[in-house]
Amino acid sequence: MNTQVEICGVKFKNPVMDASGTFGSGIEYSEMVDLNRLGAIVTKGVANVPWEGNPTPRVTETPSGMMNAIGLQNPGIDVFIERDLKFLEGYDTNVIVNVCGRSVEDYVEVVERLGEEKKVSMLEINVSCPNVKHGGIAFGTDPHALEEITRAVKAKAKQPVIMKLSPNVTSISDMAKAAEAAGADAISLINTLTAMKIDIYRRKFALANKTGGLSGPAIRPVAVRMVYEASHTVKIPVIGMGGIASAEDAVEFLMAGASAVAVGMYNFHRSSAMIDCIDGIEEFMKKTGIQDINEIIGCVG
Amino acid sequence: MIQSLAVVKKSERLSDGIYSVWFDTEIARSARPGQFVMVNTHSDAHLLGRPISISDIRKEAGQLRLVFRTVGYGSGELSEAKIGDKFEIMGPLGNGFPLDEVAPETKVLLMGGGIGAPPLLGVANKLKKLGVESVSAVLGYRGEAGGLFLAEDFKKFSNVYIATDDGSSGTHGTVVDAVKENDIQADVIFACGPMPMLSAIKKLAAEKGIKAYISLEERMACGVGACLGCVVKTKKVDAHSHVNNSRICTEGPVFEAEEVEI
Numbered sequence: 001m002n003t004q005v006e007i008c009g010v011k012f013k014n015p016v017m018d019a020s021g022t023f024g025s026g027i028e029y030s031e032m033v034d035l036n037r038l039g040a041i042v043t044k045g046v047a048n049v050p051w052e053g054n055p056t057p058r059v060t061e062t063p064s065g066m067m068n069a070i071g072l073q074n075p076g077i078d079v080f081i082e083r084d085l086k087f088l089e090g091y092d093t094n095v096i097v098n099v100c101g102r103s104v105e106d107y108v109e110v111v112e113r114l115g116e117e118k119k120v121s122m123l124e125i126n127v128s129c130p131n132v133k134h135g136g137i138a139f140g141t142d143p144h145a146l147e148e149i150t151r152a153v154k155a156k157a158k159q160p161v162i163m164k165l166s167p168n169v170t171s172i173s174d175m176a177k178a179a180e181a182a183g184a185d186a187i188s189l190i191n192t193l194t195a196m197k198i199d200i201y202r203r204k205f206a207l208a209n210k211t212g213g214l215s216g217p218a219i220r221p222v223a224v225r226m227v228y229e230a231s232h233t234v235k236i237p238v239i240g241m242g243g244i245a246s247a248e249d250a251v252e253f254l255m256a257g258a259s260a261v262a263v264g265m266y267n268f269h270r271s272s273a274m275i276d277c278i279d280g281i282e283e284f285m286k287k288t289g290i291q292d293i294n295e296i297i298g299c300v301g
Numbered sequence: 302m303i304q305s306l307a308v309v310k311k312s313e314r315l316s317d318g319i320y321s322v323w324f325d326t327e328i329a330r331s332a333r334p335g336q337f338v339m340v341n342t343h344s345d346a347h348l349l350g351r352p353i354s355i356s357d358i359r360k361e362a363g364q365l366r367l368v369f370r371t372v373g374y375g376s377g378e379l380s381e382a383k384i385g386d387k388f389e390i391m392g393p394l395g396n397g398f399p400l401d402e403v404a405p406e407t408k409v410l411l412m413g414g415g416i417g418a419p420p421l422l423g424v425a426n427k428l429k430k431l432g433v434e435s436v437s438a439v440l441g442y443r444g445e446a447g448g449l450f451l452a453e454d455f456k457k458f459s460n461v462y463i464a465t466d467d468g469s470s471g472t473h474g475t476v477v478d479a480v481k482e483n484d485i486q487a488d489v490i491f492a493c494g495p496m497p498m499l500s501a502i503k504k505l506a507a508e509k510g511i512k513a514y515i516s517l518e519e520r521m522a523c524g525v526g527a528c529l530g531c532v533v534k535t536k537k538v539d540a541h542s543h544v545n546n547s548r549i550c551t552e553g554p555v556f557e558a559e560e561v562e563i
């Protein structure tokens with residue numbers, strides 16, 4: 001039985017990884033989760049310099065999900081390379097570094113710094129964070145801005161580039177096409193959906209940032225639809241995510257057209273969520289007589 | 302740190318809306334006073350763990366006590382726990398109070414407001430085991446009608462002073478008022494309770510020139526330092542985040558009062 005997938009020449013022992021920002025750098029969960037079992041570790045968004053992030057409250061529970069407005073707090077690329085990347089060198093898994101910035105130059109600076117880092121298998125460019133005022137989502141909702149930043153990053157990147165798309169658009173296919181046209185090696189989706197929650201007794205927003213990004217099982221059907229549309233529009237591989245909580249959910253994304261999947265906020269609920277997905281996919285394959293996981297990728301539609 | 306199913310050993314109502322549950326769990330073996338756990342609900346609609354402080358620990362027996370106020374869904378579910386029920390729990394989390402640094406001759410002052418009192422019970426218990434002789438506990442409650450929960454338990458380990466909002470028992474006022482009224486002397490304060498109380502304690506400690514360790518709360522998603530949801534502003538640049546922010550779930554929940562901007 002084969003669970004291995006290949007994306008842009010990078011081999012993954014299985015198609016399961018974490019969604020950026022929900023698993024730290026892996027360090028935080030390493031006491032409870034065997035990181036060597038994961039297809040990849042996707043790190044929290046990192047910028048060229050440290051970011052403070054937003055005021056609190058930054059997280060709140062919503063029906064079958066949560067909202068967050070962390071504001072991409074991160075220690076900056078220097079500390080990331082020294083500490084987080086060094087830690088990950090000890091593990092037998094791919095490392096995908098998620099990159100954020102306020103300007104094209106910020107992104108490119110981080111991408112250049114990572115160029116010589118052998119442990120980094122791929123770069124994921126977050127152009128879709130709804131929680132920062134400048135950069136972030138501005139690049140992810142305008143196809144021209146997306147093309148511009150994709151070109152700039154691709155010109156300097158030494159590793160394959162995944163553009164992470166925002167679901168907060170009218171046509172996800174147009175965004176996927178723009179990324180592909182500008183040279184992206186792969187795309188990942190979906191990032192969180194812009195949302196709002198009001199505490200009616202305190203007459204205040206639940207999050208200090210007023211709006212936040214919705215994630216978790218509540219958004220799964222939206223994510224499946226978008227992964228399907230995007231993967232049937234472009235030829236480059238798609239990494240699917242949005243509310244995955246079980247192996248069945250992961251298989252659903254693969255069948256919709258994703259070449260690999262990421263588990264996000266469900267890691268918070270159950271630290272073994274990704275391991276459960278990996279084991280469950282194998283069980284599903286046995287039960288339904290699938291020899292090679294690649295057989296089911298995009299098998300529906 | 303583990304996440305596993307814990308079995309309810311004992312469950313009781315302490316007073317109006319205040320409950321106590323003892324769990325059989327491996328987490329007890331490595332838990333320290335002031336640390337906390339994340340308790341999952343059984344509902345697919347409520348996916349974030351509920352952070353609850355560890356109120357008491359029986360290491361050898363592998364048992365933990367949680368004392369909590371019913372607020373919403375999760376605490377409501379937990380208040381209906383019956384012996385033998387299972388809850389998925391992650392822990393022990395956070396740093397806990399720095400009790401190993403307390404010398405036996407230290408005068409310790411515990412200050413707990415409302416549902417902030419229970420986590421200090423484990424502290425009082427541990428201090429007694431460490432041979433610390435002078436331990437005063439100042440406990441704040443709404444009033445006698447709402448119940449002076451756990452006050453009797455604290456008497457086993459410390460001198461207890463009460464403050465009530467309505468004056469129905471002890472000092473009429475806050476825990477800080479009670480410290481002043483009784484002229485309680487201390488070398489170190491360990492405190493847990495609502496934010497206004499913690500701010501007042503920070504001020505009191507600064508005035509008296511004593512060290513205060515306070516346990517903070519914030520909305521949490523992961524509980525293990527991964528999501529960066531639960532931060533507090535800090536005076537100095539934090540060694541982990543490299544900005545003026547510390548994660549309450551990991552660098553805390555216990556902080557030196559003068560280090561945090563509250």
Ligand SMILES: Cc1cc2nc3c(=O)[nH]c(=O)nc-3n(C[C@H](O)[C@H](O)[C@H](O)COP(=O)(O)OP(=O)(O)OC[C@H]3O[C@@H](n4cnc5c(N)ncnc54)[C@H](O)[C@@H]3O)c2cc1C
Nearest residue numbers: 061349351352353354368369370372373374375376518519
């Ligand atoms: C480190 C720490 C230790 C705590 N220890 C205790 C304790 O020992 N006893 C006790 O009664 N309470 C304690 N609390 C508060 C407790 O976490 C909340 O009362 C509880 O999460 C409410 O959950 P609910 O489902 O009943 O309420 P809901 O309102 O339904 O909860 C909705 C969401 O908001 C979160 N939430 C609501 N109130 C709080 C709060 N005050 N702090 C953090 N998150 C909150 C919940 O966790 C959940 O994610 C602690 C909080 C923290 C951060």
Ligand SMILES: Cc1cc2nc3c(=O)[nH]c(=O)nc-3n(C[C@H](O)[C@H](O)[C@H](O)COP(=O)(O)O)c2cc1C
Nearest residue numbers: 019020021045068126190191215216242243264265
């Ligand atoms: C707390 C939190 C932090 C996140 N941080 C990032 C981030 O730094 N970069 C990024 O590209 N996406 C980030 N995301 C989005 C997730 O990677 C993912 O796209 C989204 O949550 C949908 O997946 P889920 O429903 O499984 O959580 C974050 C999500 C959460 C919940």
Ligand code: FES
Nearest residue numbers: 524526528529550
């Ligand atoms: S709750 Fe996630 S970092 Fe503290």
